[in-house]
Amino acid sequence: MSADFTHLVTLDGLGMGYRGTSVVHDVNLTVEKGRIHALVGVNGAGKTTLMRGILGMLRPSAGSISVLGRRPNTAHPSMWARVGYILDTAFTYRELTGRENIYASARMHGTSKTEASAATEAIIAAFGLDREAGKRVRTLSLGNRQRVALAAAMAHEPELLILDEPTTSLDPLAVVSLRRALNSATSRGAGILVSSHHLDEVARIADTVTVLHRGKVIADLDPGGVDLEKRFFDLVYAAELGASS
Numbered sequence: 001m002s003a004d005f006t007h008l009v010t011l012d013g014l015g016m017g018y019r020g021t022s023v024v025h026d027v028n029l030t031v032e033k034g035r036i037h038a039l040v041g042v043n044g045a046g047k048t049t050l051m052r053g054i055l056g057m058l059r060p061s062a063g064s065i066s067v068l069g070r071r072p073n074t075a076h077p078s079m080w081a082r083v084g085y086i087l088d089t090a091f092t093y094r095e096l097t098g099r100e101n102i103y104a105s106a107r108m109h110g111t112s113k114t115e116a117s118a119a120t121e122a123i124i125a126a127f128g129l130d131r132e133a134g135k136r137v138r139t140l141s142l143g144n145r146q147r148v149a150l151a152a153a154m155a156h157e158p159e160l161l162i163l164d165e166p167t168t169s170l171d172p173l174a175v176v177s178l179r180r181a182l183n184s185a186t187s188r189g190a191g192i193l194v195s196s197h198h199l200d201e202v203a204r205i206a207d208t209v210t211v212l213h214r215g216k217v218i219a220d221l222d223p224g225g226v227d228l229e230k231r232f233f234d235l236v237y238a239a240e241l242g243a244s245s
């Protein structure tokens with residue numbers, strides 16, 4: 001099933017926080033079909049919080065969130081079959097093998113047994129996980145657990161992918177596999193929101209880059225321009241100066 005709208009996610013004047021503490025303020029952002037939207041910001045800027053809101057784990061205190069045309073807090077569970085994500089520490093079932101994790105995820109996202117088997121083997125090959133896939137996840141290295149979690153998030157070919165710092169523990173080869181997998185997802189029309197501290201990688205893959213600082217959007221940057229890292233730090237520095245003056 002395909003969404004018949006361009007905006008897979010729309011955040012409109014979004015405010016969110018934890019127990020009375022305001023963390024995200026007046027954020028407007030869209031994730032579009034076939035595009036990679038990167039979210040960058042220093043530690044504590046609010047990237048994970050914003051993603052929790054999109055995934056229906058936190059309610060807005062102001063404004064609204066629309067995911068695949070619905071409000072996440074009230075969406076039917078079947079909508080989540082069209083979404084894939086990793087958040088904070090990538091989740092896996094540690095007593096299952098990598099292959100079992102990926103297959104279970106595909107099945108839980110509504111894929112038939114035959115399709116799930118084929119999708120599992122295809123994504124194991126795409127991520128170069130052939131040697132690790134038969135091992136219990138608890139015996140894998142941190143980076144390989146991350147690769148299994150990413151494969152599990154993507155095996156069911158979601159229309160929307162929310163990826164919180166997916167490259168953190170990955171080696172350069174795994175980063176290349178992920179980049180290819182993300183490109184292949186956007187070619188079939190998926191939209192991706194990805195947070196990252198790796199600005200060189202962001203410059204390579206993103207169509208749009210939003211800078212979040214102290215829970216506010218302070219700029220949208222052109223990923224193709226010169227020295228994304230410098231432009232990012234200049235913006236954050238200026239925002240900090242503004243906040244302290």
Ligand SMILES: Nc1ncnc2c1ncn2[C@@H]1O[C@H](COP(=O)(O)OP(=O)(O)OP(=O)(O)O)[C@@H](O)[C@H]1O
Pocket residue numbers: 018023041042043044045046047048049050
């Ligand atoms: N469960 C929570 N309860 C209370 N405050 C929280 C909780 N989770 C995050 N925060 C606070 O919300 C703010 C934003 O945190 P968040 O994890 O969204 O930032 P981030 O941009 O993802 O940071 P990082 O790059 O370090 O992952 C921080 O001040 C953090 O302390």
